[in-house]
Amino acid sequence: MALSLKKHYSVSKGDVAFILSFHSFHFPILYFALLPLGVIISPAMPDESISDVNRLVNLCKPTIAFTTSQSSHKLPSHLPTVVLLDSPEFLNSGLEDRDVISQNDGAAIFCSSVTSDPRKGTFLTHRNLIVAAATAQSYHIPSDISDQARALTSTPAPVSLTTRLLTAVFGSSVMMRAVLMGETLVLIESNFEIEQVLEAVDKYKG
Structure with a gap:
């Protein structure tokens, strides 16, 4: 997928990608x-109004x-x-010629909740996402040696419902943690x- 995006759409480090979609895999x-390409993600739900979507696009200034x-x-x-995420061309795979991404490089722009108006953009680096995912992961560290031993057996992986x-x-961090921990992730649409x-x-x- 990363190879396809890089080759066909010329996305590269520092570009902003606006994602407008309901939850799906x-x-x-x-x-x-x-993220490995250094592209900054800015997601939004499509139940936003057209004017709100336009405002969010103007806020993060995406190239794709x-x-x-x-x-x-x-x-x-x-x-x-x-x-289009539901197009046949979307699900390709492969990765080569990656740019080197540091932890201080931009990773995401998340829009703030509606506690204030207008909504604001929060710029996060790869380091921010690593810390968030690690913090979420810490709640699932085995509490004793016996739990660790069981984790190394063939016991089915935990099921996470987000x-x-x-x-x-927060939701993105939970999603990334579940994937990195090898858990089964259940998404509410x-x-x-x-x-x-x-x-x-x-x-x-489970």
Whole structure:
């Protein structure tokens, strides 16, 4: 995926990618493809109004946008490149000729919650994301040696259910931690619905 993005869309270190999509497994794939290239991600949910999407785009000034065919109409027409996540061309793989990315390089621009108006952009480095993921991981460190021993056996990996928005730094950190820990990650598609959560717990409990 990273190879495809670099070759076909000329994305490179320092570019900003605006991601307008409801939760799906495209999110982890896209995050882990863009971040090693040094591309700065700026995600948003498509239930934002068209005016809000335009304001967020103007805030982060992306060179490329990722969305779905259902949400593409909300993006401003002046964007140079728009990639549809539900297109057959999206899921390619491969990686070569990577730029060297340091921990102090830009990694993401997350928009603040609506506690104030207008919303503000929070610029995070790779170091910030590493610390956030490590902090989330610390809550899952085995408490004693016996737990560590069990972790090395064939016991099935834990199942993580995230109800946090992947367009916010906390949700993104939880998602990245689960992937790095080899856990099974269950995503709630959009807004928190208690019925959806209970159904997911019953179906995917581990």
